[in-house]
Amino acid sequence: MDDQMTAPAGPVPEEVGQLYDRMTLLAADLLGDDTGHGYNAHLGYWDAPHSDLTYDEATDRLTDVLAGRLRIGAGSRLLDVGCGVGAPAVRIARLTGAEVTGIAVSREQVARADALAHTTGLRGQVSFRQADAMDLPFDDASFDAVLAIESMPHMPDRGRVLREMRRVLRPGGRTVLTDFHRRRSPTPTAHPLRRVMGSTTVPVDDYPAILRAAGLEFVEMLDITDETVPRSFAALAEQAKRMRLEAEDIAAQCYFNPQSVIDVDLLGYLLVVARRPRHD
Template sequence: MRHPSGVPTVESCIPLRGSRFRFGQPSGIRAENRCSRHSDSTRCLRTSAEIPEMIYIFEVSSDSAEEVVPVTSLYMPTNEEVVEFYNNAIPLIDRLVGTNVHLGYWESPEDPSTVAEATDRLTDFMIERLAVDSSSRVLDLGCGLGAPAIRLAKTTGATVVGVATSANLLERARRSAVEAGVADLVDFQLADAVELPFGDSSFDAVLAIESIVHMPDLPGVFGEVGRVLSDGGHMVATDFFLKGPLVGRRLEIVEAYRRLSLNTPLLQPEDYPPLLRAAGMHLLEYRDITQQTMRHHREMIRAAQRQRAELVHTYGPEMIDTFISVFEQCLDISEPGYLLFTAERTNRSEHQPT
């Protein structure tokens, strides 16, 4: 099966063997002038940075097809594919992790917290960094099933507007807000992150939990956040990231994870500050919380194994075995990383033309 752009999807790129992936063997190496992480020949499509260096591109041959598949091919999911992914995955999300569609945070390996408790803990960490109260208006960018927005409204009294591109997710989120008794504080709207239907400086803070990883145009997204965020307001986000350049098996595993999860090409830590500065923001805090969140993968594997019969009936054995295999191998290499960052909107008066 092929991605509409011509890039093979995970099924044809990495063939299955039983319940585990068997990655192909390197079949050739070529040198090209392109981004080592995002594979554009002249410019990184996700950050717009120019790419001058020469790097080596490994090609992997698929045992299931007579073709050579470049594992560093620029796989960029479309918005329509992300919407379809979440529309179809809602039952799986509910069964495995509940209404928090993001990783959990465990204080230590001995932390007895459940997935629900750990995901709420991460939400609370982010709410604290938003620095808002009952007089504030907050944008939840990529609101998922609405759980963080609802928790934010209940704990702070702030007015929250959640946006997403999936009507199915928003319908569920609205029902949850009514059930939680905060429908007067929380509004969910269909909107594109690069064309937000809100005025300048219309929010006191912006929350983005594990959502920008699905957004290919980060300069556009951060630009819109900088536009709608009031001076001094905080953007608090989590994102998957690369700890450094990947090669060989580590690269293949991360590529499999990206394709399975419909993630855009991942950034490295140094990519964020210039993106934020260009949008009128500056970085206040950056935290690598990979070790505190990686356990989430293990918990999802266990949940999938416990419910395998039901899940196979809905999704088929290949999908569930693929899911388990990819997450097992991500645990093996502790990739991709997971970060939390807080940025502040710079006062606009400081950047007015003289």
């Protein structure tokens, strides 16, 4: 399931967009209409095994753990790459006072993120548009920070996206992201992630070199698998019981109940912080 493996080919942004359109509609259908309320489409973070945060609270906690590393405040400009339905952008805008622009390849997600900006009264401070991270539609040095929560696994070329992030960052600006790494050699059960979800993992040891090649300075990399993956996947499995997913809908199984179709022990979760050098 890694990017270096042979066929099938890696993610195709248009297809990933269509997949998220469908998953977003399915979530609204099976879990209740979320229009204008928003939710995080990422894993939860529990600081300690005995933490009693609910899954929803833990997904906000992950947003906060990442936001704290962005080093932004009132008046800063943040780009959220792969913004989902907008909940992280709205939360960070409230927490920091920053102006946040979110992009995603899914039209359905962007429409819901727009609705969220409206219902939260944050239009003007938070905005969303459909765009591909491989080709960011923004001027050079137009952001103080870039965030990417779980969108990197969908990128056909991580290096190209990181170069784009560097280009739109001001010198000294940070990029904070999460990504999946593989904890051991891929097995056949890992393939649905790539084939069906358009996701790849990256070998953890490769990250510093990928950042360097994109012209970014390495700041921090943490393996946060234990704080995120096992409890999140268990919580998703519980939620899936209420959803009556069709067994043959492998994409929906992957998205809403990953441990039912993929080898969970394979997946590790990384928090990565990098910076555009102050002087080129």
